[in-house]
Amino acid sequence: MTPYDTPAGPPPQGGGTPHTAPDTAPDAAPDADRALLPTATPARTRAVVRQLVRPHRGLVVAGFATMVLATGVGLLTQPLLGHIVDVVTAHRSPDALTWPVVGLAGVAAVQGLMTAVGLSLLSRLGETVLARLRELFVERALALPLERLEQAGSGDLSARVTRDVSRVADAVRGALPELTRSGLSIVLTLGALALLDWRFLLAALVAVPVQAHTARWYMTNAVPLYARERIATGAQQQQLLDTIGGARTVRAYRLQDGHTRRVTASSRAAVELTMRGVRLVLRFYGRLHIAEYAGLASVLVTGFLLVRSGAASVGTATAAALYFLGLFGPVNTALVLLDDAQSATAGLARLVGVVDEPAPPLPAQGAARALGEASVTLSGVSHAYVPGRPVLHGVDLHVRPGERVALVGTTGAGKTTLAKLVAGLHQPAAGRVAVGGAPPKESGGAVGLVTQEVHVFAGPLADDLRLARPDASEQDLRDALAAVGALGWAEALPEGLDTVVGSGGRALTPDRAQQLALARLLLADPPVVVLDEATAEAGSSGARVLDEAAERALHGRTALVVAHRLSQAAAADRVVVLSDGRVLEDGTHDRLLAAGGAYAALWHAWSGSRSPDPSPAPAPSPAPSPAPREPARD
Template sequence: MSPTSTDRVLLPTASAAESLAALRTMLRGHRLLAAGAFVVLAAGTGIGLLTAPLLGHIVDRVVDKRGSDALTVPLVLLVAVALVRGAATAVGSALVARLGETVLAAVREQFIERALRLPLERVEAAGSGDLVSRVTSDVSMIAKSVRQAMPEFTRSALTIVLTLGGLAVLDWRFLLAALVAMPVQVLSVRWYLRRSSPVYAEHRVATGALQHQLLDSIGGVRTVRAFRLNGTHAGLLEQRSASARDLALRGIHIVTGFFSRLNLAEYVGLAAVLGTGFALVDNGSVSIGTATAAALYFHSLFNPVNAALFLLDDAQSAGASFARLIGVSNLPAERAPQGGDAPVDGSVKVTALGHAYASGQPVLADVDLEIRSGERVALVGASGAGKTTLAKLIAGVHEPSKGAIALGGVDTRELGPAGVRRAVTLISQEVHVFAGPLAEDLRLARPEATDDELRAALTHVGALEWAEALPEGLATVVGEGGHRLTVTQAQHLALARLVLADPPIAILDEATADAGSAGARVLETAAVRALEGRTGLMVAHRLPQAATADRVVVLDQGRVVETGTHDELVAAGGRYAALWAAWSDSRREVPEGA
């Protein structure tokens, strides 16, 4: 049993203040790079502003009929300005992009580092789609902004500021005329931000919900089909897709309205500058060339202003994505161990254990269980009896609602999450094959392992034969984009990693359930060998696997109702005996070898 999608508690999103504080911290070590980028871009932009006065100067010379020789120097200067501005812009943009990529790398690394250390209980409560959407679409949005929006925005902002300064140098009245457009622009921006911020934030959440539903439906496609839930899941996907689509369309509608208002601001401003120029030329305050330069200055603001304000669209999206990444990065670190003791052996003691995923709906109640070091115990019970929940509590995936768990004589609260992970390894039926060489996949369990140790681990679980038969043996690239392993091979790989990790306690949660009959028998043998020399707790999907255990613990409705060896429980004629009889009858009805 697990929380339903309606019970999801999304991972946190940072506030604006937290996001700015995180950004300042990341930039603190790159002040020289930031200053260099600003200086180079400012110099290039300032030099580029000489274009309008030079063109105005050419107009004045033409009006004065100075002849073509008088235009040579201004034209040469125009070419020089263009070349210098282009070079400075290229260098400055490269420096800005480098700064952005550095910050992006820091954000990504900080997020991944913290995400990998999140308690699994927290990830399950949020739903895997929430975390996946942050590490995919949110990172992609920030990357796009860093590589495209940030350099453009920096150039545009500098152009706007320096151009307004250039208008003031020509004549302060031109600056006032240009500023007539500002109220329209300010009101447009306020209108846009007020409407777009919530839409983009909601769209991020809706995208996460959609990805969660996709993972849920596609990942559990066999269960969906088995229970004829195709229509239900298709409806949920359609509903969440429609929600994400509608929010995206609302965003586009807001952007369209925003730019129509900016076009009005351009018209108002240019009309004011041209009118001012006409008046000043008419009364002899400025020359036609100066008025031309002022008009060119204001016209040159169209693209930078529109770009800067348009990039608010990307900035809003990137800001929302950044806040979602920082929200996870700011989560508190794992609880530190309260004591310095380490488990003395592989024993497990569960005392008065209770757990509930939702208030008032207990999954386990007053469970007492002792497992001796080196003992192999099978957990058996009907679906929903609490087997997997008990296994996850012992593995530290969840914290119990009440009661206590001791590993090797040490309370798990004293060990802390890291200590529990060192003592317990959990292997479920959902085994992941990481992309890369098979040898490196194995070394995730023990990075320093030699090739001989890898082969020994594979031999121990009976997997060396197929591993060496791969196209390049242990060097074969497996996983996404590589050689696809079968379900049985993937589980074999997980059991070999267990041998390499060598924890004192191992938990197998239905680790052979997806392999089919023949594969399950192979994996059951491999599991028994992998558990040699350590305490083993098996959530038994196949009762023959339970029959090989030292002891069987039967759960029903969250309570331990029977415990003993296979033979003892069959002889007792209780719940386990009924389950065994039902299993034996079903096997007799299935043809041999099925």
């Protein structure tokens, strides 16, 4: 018996009502200019599911057949009880009770066994299909062009892979078997009623219009209400995280009153929406009670009429009444689960939407590493993310094989955009980008990209590194770690390279995560590298370690380094100063210093009095604004 299977009416537990669907994952920020990833149409979703189910047709047939059998056998209970009633009515000998009672026991055993087998088969079917869908989803998600993902916002994909996958999985585990059982119970019970006498079926169906109408009314109102409730609950959670995460700041700036007000308001809003959901569910149950009464009364009246006219025995009428009482549980279960099923269907459509999204095939690992000449050439490259707001204007740049070029400039000068174009993440709006003579490919190409985004993959440290080169030996891993100065701490971890790191494991500091990123780069061994990391804080000892690590990771490669610290610029073969999307200065560190332009001003300001030897001036009073002044934008 499920908690819902109380013989009459809904479960009294508050915890069981369907409105409590706490979904704390914040919904992706509703951003007007986002182009979310697609959601599949119902027809397409069905088609994909059919396609996934097709290889398991045997399971489908076996699972459903067993469940039909189990439910059917279970329905013999009521006629057997009815038969006992008839034995009593006819005042027969107590021995006449034996075979119906043995029958009841047999029914129980067979029903239990069949249900266990049937549910196992159904869950095997559901779980296998779900696993396949999950794999297809991940495969496609990893192949989608980054540009497409950025349009959709990073939250969209991660919400699908967490929330939607878990909703569908919950439905496969909970709602699907329950709905199957309830559905079969309902259909077969109605059939059994018809077998007793077709007029009992008609009587029972009196309840159906009320139930159908109630279900439709409920779904219409519940879906938008629960969506609002989820958003409110998410907002409340978010507000709490925002405030509690910033508790020190709240104290420092004495913002307690304002934040308490905000939390109170968001919590109150969530409470009121939850209560609206409660009221809706309770009205829903109220209407179902009406349906129950109408159906029960009409079955009893029919029994009365049939017994009076001699068309049925008292036992048959009893069986019919018991059948109808037995319907309450499955009907309530089915109606309650409609909600879950609906939300799972929506999740499924979002998963299928991604699976259906066109994406280039995944490149084989390291396939395109071979490159004629590891040079990078940009000619007349312009780019704009939003039309009319250009970020780069006609940039020309040539990086010779093995040369290291540092990009220097203010935030918004276009450094990162330039880096992304070279890495092939975006196509330039005008002009041409060539790596080794060909346009760069987003992935699997000749360019390795290390960005500001550090991510440590959950799992053993060695597995994290092997993503870059799956066939790397233990020694390769150690060499790579040693080269970036990470072998010391890696070996000091409790289980060395087998220590589980990342989410759910040991957390690594940003500096170490960045070292790991550089070690991966060494293992992947691309001829051209774009480095855009800004983890280390200027002046910190971490910065020195990372500079040395980068030094070794970049050795012998053509490199474009977005300089977040001027020490990175000083270590490069050539420095390119970008300003407002244009190349302002281009030359070696020494030449630019000697030229006394923007870069020189910057360097002096940064290094304080440690001006290069030729300059005799002690601590130059810092230039109030050494920046190459940009004309006001737009």
